[in-house]
Amino acid sequence: MNLSVFGVSFVFLLILNVSLITNLSYGQGAKSPALIGVNMLGYYTSLPQTRDFKNPFPDNYYDQSYKIIKEGGMNHVRFVYYWESFVKNPIAFINELKFAATLADKYGIKIIYDNHQFHTSSWLNPQRGTGFPSFLFQNNSAYPYGSGGGPKYPSAAAWWTDWWNRVITDTNGTDGWNLQAQFLKKVVSTVDSHPSTVGYEILSEPQVHSADQWEKVGKYNTFMTDEMRKVTKKNLIYSMSIPVDLKSNIGVNATNLAKMTPANKTNTIFKFSIYGLPSPGSYQEERLKMFISAGNLSGVPVYIGEWNNVARDKVINEEGDFVYEINPEASDITPEDTNMILKKFNEIDPYGWAFWYWNFRPHRVENFNLVTSDENGNLIPTKYFDILKNAVHSVYSGKNAK
Numbered sequence: 001m002n003l004s005v006f007g008v009s010f011v012f013l014l015i016l017n018v019s020l021i022t023n024l025s026y027g028q029g030a031k032s033p034a035l036i037g038v039n040m041l042g043y044y045t046s047l048p049q050t051r052d053f054k055n056p057f058p059d060n061y062y063d064q065s066y067k068i069i070k071e072g073g074m075n076h077v078r079f080v081y082y083w084e085s086f087v088k089n090p091i092a093f094i095n096e097l098k099f100a101a102t103l104a105d106k107y108g109i110k111i112i113y114d115n116h117q118f119h120t121s122s123w124l125n126p127q128r129g130t131g132f133p134s135f136l137f138q139n140n141s142a143y144p145y146g147s148g149g150g151p152k153y154p155s156a157a158a159w160w161t162d163w164w165n166r167v168i169t170d171t172n173g174t175d176g177w178n179l180q181a182q183f184l185k186k187v188v189s190t191v192d193s194h195p196s197t198v199g200y201e202i203l204s205e206p207q208v209h210s211a212d213q214w215e216k217v218g219k220y221n222t223f224m225t226d227e228m229r230k231v232t233k234k235n236l237i238y239s240m241s242i243p244v245d246l247k248s249n250i251g252v253n254a255t256n257l258a259k260m261t262p263a264n265k266t267n268t269i270f271k272f273s274i275y276g277l278p279s280p281g282s283y284q285e286e287r288l289k290m291f292i293s294a295g296n297l298s299g300v301p302v303y304i305g306e307w308n309n310v311a312r313d314k315v316i317n318e319e320g321d322f323v324y325e326i327n328p329e330a331s332d333i334t335p336e337d338t339n340m341i342l343k344k345f346n347e348i349d350p351y352g353w354a355f356w357y358w359n360f361r362p363h364r365v366e367n368f369n370l371v372t373s374d375e376n377g378n379l380i381p382t383k384y385f386d387i388l389k390n391a392v393h394s395v396y397s398g399k400n401a402k
Contacts, residue, residue: 032396033345035110035198035352037076038069038370038388039306041359042100044092045081048122048130055361059377062100065358066107068371068381072389073396077109078201078305078354080116083183084123087133097190104196111194112237112354113187114201114305120156124149135170136179151207151243160207164216177220181227188231199235200228201271201305208241211251214259217241225262237303238262240272240294246286257294269351270295273306277337278344292348304345304353308367309333328364333384338391346395355388 043057058064069077079100086093097113104111117131124137129149137143137159147155162168168176184200191197202224206217221238228236238260244252262268272291276284295302311330345353358370360379370385381389 033350033352035076035112035303035354036392036396037074037078037109037352038355039078039080039114039357040065041080041357041361042096043360044089044096045079045085045100046130047085047088048082048126049084049088049134050122050126053361056377058360058373058379061360061379062103064379065371066103066109068379068385069358070107070109072381072385073392074389075108075110076112076198076352076354077104077358078112078114080114080204080357081187082116082130083180084121084131084133086183086186087135094186094190097187101191101194101196105194109196110198111191111196112199112201112235112303112305112352113191113197114204114237115184115187116201116204117206120149120159120207124153124155124159136168136176138171151209156207157209160209161213164213164220166220177223181224184224184228185231188228192232192234197234199237199267199269200232201237201239202228204239204271204305205242205273206239207243208250211249211256214241214251214256217260218262221260221262222264225264225268229264233267235267235269236262237269237271237305239305240270240291244287246283246290252290254290254293254297257290258297261298261300265298265300268300269303270298270300271303271305273356274304274341275306275308275310275356277309277340279340288344288348301351302348303351306356307341307353308356309337309341310365310367326365328366331365331367333367333387335387335390338387339394342391342395 043053047053081097101111119125119129119131121132121134121137122129123132123134123145124143124147126146137145142158143155147153149156151157159168163176166175166177170176170179184202188200202221208214208217225236240257241260246252261270274284274288278285278288292302309332311327313325313327355370357368359368360371360373362372363369367384369382370388372380372382374380
C-alpha cells in the first residue's frame with residue numbers, strides 16, 4: 001500500500017460543543033462518555049528510525065478498521081504516532097495522517113492524535129523504543145546509543161532531566177521544545193480542518209525522575225499549549241507521567257500530578273492509563289482515585305487514554321531496584337473483567353476512553369491484539385475485540401446501563 005500517493009480532500013472545521021467538555025460531573029454515572037474506542041497504530045506514522053516493520057501493511061487498513069470499530073458500537077480512535085517517524089519519512093507520514101483523517105470523516109470516527117513515546121526513543125532502545133528523533137541524542141555522551149530508554153536506566157533519567165530543564169537541543173543547537181512545537185503544528189495543520197479531529201495529546205506518559213520536575217512538566221505543557229493554541233481551538237490533552245508507583249520517592253500523588261496542568265485550561269483534558277482491574281480496595285482502584293482527584297484539583301475533564309489488564313512480575317533490575325515488568329503469558333482480560341472496568345468508568349464519567357490496542361502487527365501480550373490479518377490483507381478481529389464489543393453493547397446499550 002503506497003500511502004505517499006493518497007489524495008485527500010479537506011472539509012470545513014467542526015466547531016466542538018464546548019459544553020460537552022466543561023459540564024462533565026464526576027462520580028454521577030449520568031451519561032456514557034463522549035468518546036469510546038481504541039488506540040490505533042498506523043504504518044509510516046509509527047515507524048522507528050532504527051528499524052522497519054517485518055509485517056506487511058494490510059490493504060484498505062483504515063477503511064476496514066473504521067468499519068469494524070464502528071460496527072462494534074464505538075466512535076473513537078486514539079491515533080498513536082511518533083515524532084521520529086515523521087523525521088524518518090515526512091512525506092509518507094503526513095499523507096498517511098491525511099488519509100486516516102479523511103476516512104475517519106466518512107465513518108464518523110472521532111480522533112485524538114497522540115504524540116507518543118515508548119522508552120523515550122529508538123536511539124536509546126533500538127529494539128523496542130520509539131518516540132523522540134535521534135538528533136536530540138547525538139553527540140552527547142550522557143545518553144549514548146542503545147543505553148536504555150525506560151525509567152530505570154541512567155541515560156533515560158539524564159535525558160528527561162535535561163528535557164525538563166530545557167537544555168536539550170539538536171546538533172545545530174536549536175531548542176528541543178521549539179522543535180517539538182513546530183512538529184506538533186505540522187500535525188495540526190494537516191488534520192485540524194477535519195470533522196473527525198477531536199484534539200491532540202501533547203506527549204504521552206512523559207518520564208519524571210525527581211520531585212522537583214512536576215512543576216517543570218507543567219511549564220512544558222503550558223509552553224506547548226500556548227504554541228498549539230496559535231493554530232487550533234480543539235481539545236489539548238496532557239498526560240500522566242511515568243513511573244506511577246504510589247510508593248516511589250518522587251511524590252506520585254494527585255497534588256503533584258495537578259502541577260502538570262497547563263496554565264491555559266480552555267478545552268484541556270487530563271489523560272491517564274489503567275492496566276489492571278480497579279476492584280474495590282485494590283492498588284489499581286487507589287491509583288484510579290488518585291487520577292480522578294488530580295483531574296478535580298486541576299478543574300479539567302479526565303480521559304482514560306489507555307486501558308487493559310496485565311500481570312506484572314516484581315524483578316530486580318541492574319541497579320538493584322525492584323521494578324514491575326509485564327508477564328505476557330500471565331496477562332489476560334476476560335468478559336467479566338471488561339464489563340467490570342466499563343461499569344467503573346461509568347461511575348467516574350470520563351470524557352472518553354480508548355482500549356489498548358488496534359495494531360496490524362502481532363504483540364507478545366496476546367490481549368493487546370484486537371485485530372490480525374490474513375494472507376490477503378483482510379483484517380480479522382480477535383476474540384479480545386469481540387469481548388470489548390460485547391461489553392460496550394452490554395454497558396452502553398438502551399439507557400446507558402447506569
